[in-house]
Amino acid sequence: MSVCTLRIDDQDVAIAAGSTVLQAIRSAAIAVPTLCHLDGLSPVGACRLCLVEVEGSERLLAACVTTVQDGMRIHTNSSRLQEMRRTLIELLFSEGNHICAICVANGQCELQDLAVRVGMDHSRFSYRYPNRCVDLSHPQFGLDHNRCILCTRCVRVCDEVEGAHVWDVGWRGEHCQIISGLAEPWGAVEACTNCGKCIEVCPTGALFHKGEGTDEKHGHPGRLAALVQGRSRQELEP
Amino acid sequence: MSTRRTIQIDPVTRIEGHAKISIHLGPDGLVETARFHVTEYRGFEKFCEGRPFTEMAAITARICGICPVSHLLAAARTGDKILAVSIPPAAEKLRRLMNLAQIIQSHALSFFHLSSPDFLLGWDSDPQQRNIFGLISANPELARGGIRLRQFGQGVIEALGGRKIHAAWAVPGGVRAPLSAKTRDQITAGLPEAHAVVRQGLDVLKQLLDQHLREELHVFGEFPSLFLGLVGKGDRWEHSSGGDCAGVRVMDSDGSVVADGLSEDDYASYLSEAVEPWSYLKFPYFKALGPEAGSYRVGPLARLNLCERIGSEQADRELLEYRDRGGRVVTASFLYHLARLIEILACLEQMERLLDDPEILATHVRARAEVNCFEAVGISEAPRGTLLHHYCVDENGLIERVNLIIATGQNNTAMNRTITQIAKHDLTAAELAQPQLKEALLNRIEAGIRCFDPCLSCSTHASGSMPMRVQLFGADGALLDQVSRG
Numbered sequence: 157m158s159v160c161t162l163r164i165d166d167q168d169v170a171i172a173a174g175s176t177v178l179q180a181i182r183s184a185a186i187a188v189p190t191l192c193h194l195d196g197l198s199p200v201g202a203c204r205l206c207l208v209e210v211e212g213s214e215r216l217l218a219a220c221v222t223t224v225q226d227g228m229r230i231h232t233n234s235s236r237l238q239e240m241r242r243t244l245i246e247l248l249f250s251e252g253n254h255i256c257a258i259c260v261a262n263g264q265c266e267l268q269d270l271a272v273r274v275g276m277d278h279s280r281f282s283y284r285y286p287n288r289c290v291d292l293s294h295p296q297f298g299l300d301h302n303r304c305i306l307c308t309r310c311v312r313v314c315d316e317v318e319g320a321h322v323w324d325v326g327w328r329g330e331h332c333q334i335i336s337g338l339a340e341p342w343g344a345v346e347a348c349t350n351c352g353k354c355i356e357v358c359p360t361g362a363l364f365h366k367g368e369g370t371d372e373k374h375g376h377p378g379r380l381a382a383l384v385q386g387r388s389r390q391e392l393e394p
Numbered sequence: 395m396s397t398r399r400t401i402q403i404d405p406v407t408r409i410e411g412h413a414k415i416s417i418h419l420g421p422d423g424l425v426e427t428a429r430f431h432v433t434e435y436r437g438f439e440k441f442c443e444g445r446p447f448t449e450m451a452a453i454t455a456r457i458c459g460i461c462p463v464s465h466l467l468a469a470a471r472t473g474d475k476i477l478a479v480s481i482p483p484a485a486e487k488l489r490r491l492m493n494l495a496q497i498i499q500s501h502a503l504s505f506f507h508l509s510s511p512d513f514l515l516g517w518d519s520d521p522q523q524r525n526i527f528g529l530i531s532a533n534p535e536l537a538r539g540g541i542r543l544r545q546f547g548q549g550v551i552e553a554l555g556g557r558k559i560h561a562a563w564a565v566p567g568g569v570r571a572p573l574s575a576k577t578r579d580q581i582t583a584g585l586p587e588a589h590a591v592v593r594q595g596l597d598v599l600k601q602l603l604d605q606h607l608r609e610e611l612h613v614f615g616e617f618p619s620l621f622l623g624l625v626g627k628g629d630r631w632e633h634s635s636g637g638d639c640a641g642v643r644v645m646d647s648d649g650s651v652v653a654d655g656l657s658e659d660d661y662a663s664y665l666s667e668a669v670e671p672w673s674y675l676k677f678p679y680f681k682a683l684g685p686e687a688g689s690y691r692v693g694p695l696a697r698l699n700l701c702e703r704i705g706s707e708q709a710d711r712e713l714l715e716y717r718d719r720g721g722r723v724v725t726a727s728f729l730y731h732l733a734r735l736i737e738i739l740a741c742l743e744q745m746e747r748l749l750d751d752p753e754i755l756a757t758h759v760r761a762r763a764e765v766n767c768f769e770a771v772g773i774s775e776a777p778r779g780t781l782l783h784h785y786c787v788d789e790n791g792l793i794e795r796v797n798l799i800i801a802t803g804q805n806n807t808a809m810n811r812t813i814t815q816i817a818k819h820d821l822t823a824a825e826l827a828q829p830q831l832k833e834a835l836l837n838r839i840e841a842g843i844r845c846f847d848p849c850l851s852c853s854t855h856a857s858g859s860m861p862m863r864v865q866l867f868g869a870d871g872a873l874l875d876q877v878s879r880g
């Protein structure tokens with residue numbers, strides 16, 4: 157196995173070739189925020205929160221979808237990046253309808269935590285207040301589009317791990333929306349196995365167990381990695 | 395020179411929310427009527443539409459920062475009915491416990507912080523001093539006691555719900571978490587001090603009522619009206635639906651029961667709301683008797699009138715004395731203050747009883763079910779009076795329509811009658827001849843409203859888009875002046 161050495165901020169890091177920059181950053185115990193990334197799912201580079209500066213590259217690169225190269229010099233925490241991350245989070249908030257005080261995920265939300273982490277005390281963008289709906293047609297679960305940030309974790313977990321492929325991203329631009337089946341009510345999609353994995357991985361209060369009230373959602377995105385790993389080693393076979 | 399003047403006091407300080415009052419002089423130059431304008435508009439009912447009904451507790455709790463628990467409980471009660479479940483007995487008791495704590499803290503705020511500075515420091519005292527801080531220097535023990543009493547109530551809410559305000563702890567089907575023995579003991583430990591404070595408040599207020607607040611009894615809104623609220627089985631005082639509640643009772647000033655055992659489900663058949671162009675606050679009335687004769691009062695005064703007994707020793711003794719002072723049916727709105735203190739005592743005694751009941755520690759506190767009913771009405775006694783939540787949901791539980799009937803709104807007519815009575819009494823012809831209105835008078839009118847402890851942010855929740863405006867009508871009904879603000 158060949159190894160790449162790279163320099164991240166002030167640290168020298170050695171990591172297996174083919175790893176992602178995000179893996180290298182994590183192996184050096186450097187904190188870079190992520191939102192769409194989830195260990196156990198394929199990376200998509202949707203949220204852009206993990207952007208880093210790579211010397212020699214004009215563009216900022218998303219660490220979760222960039223493969224390491226020998227000799228890379230990476231900066232993860234410049235003021236430009238800090239500003240960029242705060243702006244991204246503000247845009248996510250102004251794009252949907254996030255009323256944390258009444259949200260099922262209040263206190264347990266990755267988006268909310270990131271807002272605190274990037275120092276967002278208000279949004280410099282005006283709120284769009286889009287007119288979005290809530291789908292409670294499923295017997296056990298609910299989807300509130302107002303809180304969806306289109307990270308596509310649900311789409312990937314359902315397709316890659318459960319193999320049911322209930323979810324997709326429908327429409328375009330500002331009308332983009334997570335859809336179940338062929339844009340049917342979730343309860344009408346027979347492919348859904350009621351496994352609840354999408355609820356567990358959703359970083360926000362968009363997907364939840366029906367009947368959960370304010371502050372009551374406790375997602376477990378961390379469980380996924382263990383599940384995927386266990387399966388690959390066939391530990392979980394009967 | 396015009397014989398008509400309008401005197402406006404704007405805004406009324408020390409009531410939650412915003413208000414405007416206008417006093418209308420007739421052609422004879424005397425006070426004809428006074429109006430309490432509510433020009434704040436919040437539209438809560440509209441933005442609940444499309445939300446899951448399970449969120450209603452959290453949404454409506456935000457209508458009011460002083461009595462969020464009342465909305466929480468009414469919303470949870472309505473939610474129980476949408477699920478069509480009867481909640482576990484321990485949950486019923488815990489909800490009652492929280493409502494008692496809520497009544498204690500809200501009444502303590504009203505009496506000790508907001509109203510007693512007026513009584514104890516006098517109407518003519520320096521307005522800068524006539525507040526809780528002035529009270530602290532004048533009667534530090536009472537002021538501190540009041541603060542401690544409120545803390546006690548809030549502490550119970552916090553211990554149960556995890557937060558002082560906005561605790562989304564009562565949920566459709568029950569409550570979220572059981573009570574631990576440790577928390578129960580903590581609450582119990584706070585009861586003796588709370589008892590001592592309310593006792594002290596009662597002594598001070600009763601003494602004042604015997605002496606220099608005597609006149610206020612007859613000026614601050616003494617008039618006949620109906621009274622409406624929940625009563626318990628055996629004609630006992632009641633603050634919550636479920637359990638031993640015997641439904642809604644309506645009583646006349648002479649003590650005759652106009653209607654009894656009414657169910658909240660049919661509220662629309664016996665309650666109606668009149669609208670006046672000069673206030674966002676509607677004027678609810680008992681339908682059968684029409685807007686005038688059907689106007690009623692809710693809250694502490696009504697609850698004490700409606701019951702025969704409270705059902706606990708000390709509070710019942712106070713109730714007897716209270717009736718000696720004000721009659722079997724008390725019509726003097728000023729006695730809302732005394733009624734509040736008696737209710738605090740009642741709450742403390744009932745709390746004690748609930749905490750002694752081993753069932754309160756049971757761990758099964760939540761029933762789970764699907765949406766089984768598409769329309770439901772929940773009722774609860776908030777500190778300020780009867781509170782109704784009415785939801786219609788679709789088959790998945792998304793809210794289609796909401797109607798909220800809130801305590802302050804139901805006292806609207808009574809508040810207007812009260813300030814008219816005060817203005818007529820205080821603004822004599824001689825007074826009106828003087829160009830300068832005395833601060834004391836303005837404060838008395840405000841204090842008339844404060845008898846009802848209105849929380850105005852709650853009561854102007856109705857949907858609609860009436861522009862905000864202030865109007866002046868002459869004795870002949872002609873519009874003399876108008877100010878528009880939106």
Ligand code: SF4
Pocket residue numbers: 253254255256257259260261262263265266267268303360361362
């Ligand atoms: S998902 Fe919920 S808790 Fe998270 S930011 Fe949005 S509203 Fe707030």
Ligand code: SF4
Pocket residue numbers: 303304305306307308309310311334354357358359360362363
């Ligand atoms: S529903 Fe949740 S997991 Fe799915 S895209 Fe939206 S935010 Fe991501």
Ligand code: FES
Pocket residue numbers: 189190191192193200201202203204205206207218219220221
């Ligand atoms: S975590 Fe890398 S783009 Fe979202």
